[in-house]
Amino acid sequence: MPIRPQQSQRLVALFALGLLLFSFPLLSLFNVGGTVLGVPVLYAYLFAAWAALVALMILVVERDTERKGPR
Numbered sequence: 001m002p003i004r005p006q007q008s009q010r011l012v013a014l015f016a017l018g019l020l021l022f023s024f025p026l027l028s029l030f031n032v033g034g035t036v037l038g039v040p041v042l043y044a045y046l047f048a049a050w051a052a053l054v055a056l057m058i059l060v061v062e063r064d065t066e067r068k069g070p071r
Contacts, residue, residue, distance in 0.1 A: 011060060030042045
């Protein structure tokens with residue numbers, strides 16, 4: 001299945017967002033001594049950011065396949 005230009009642009013934007021979310025300056029903001037539901041804040045942030053990126057990628061890819069319809 002070929003990738004449409006609009007879909008590729010969205011995937012590149014998600015890649016850039018991932019670079020931003022996992023860059024050192026932003027990660028250092030969450031490197032504190034507290035916890036979220038018993039999990040260190042940094043680990044909770046890493047998991048939440050990763051899950052959000054995966055969910056957004058699924059939305060981008062599935063949205064394009066729904067428009068095309070079944071083959």
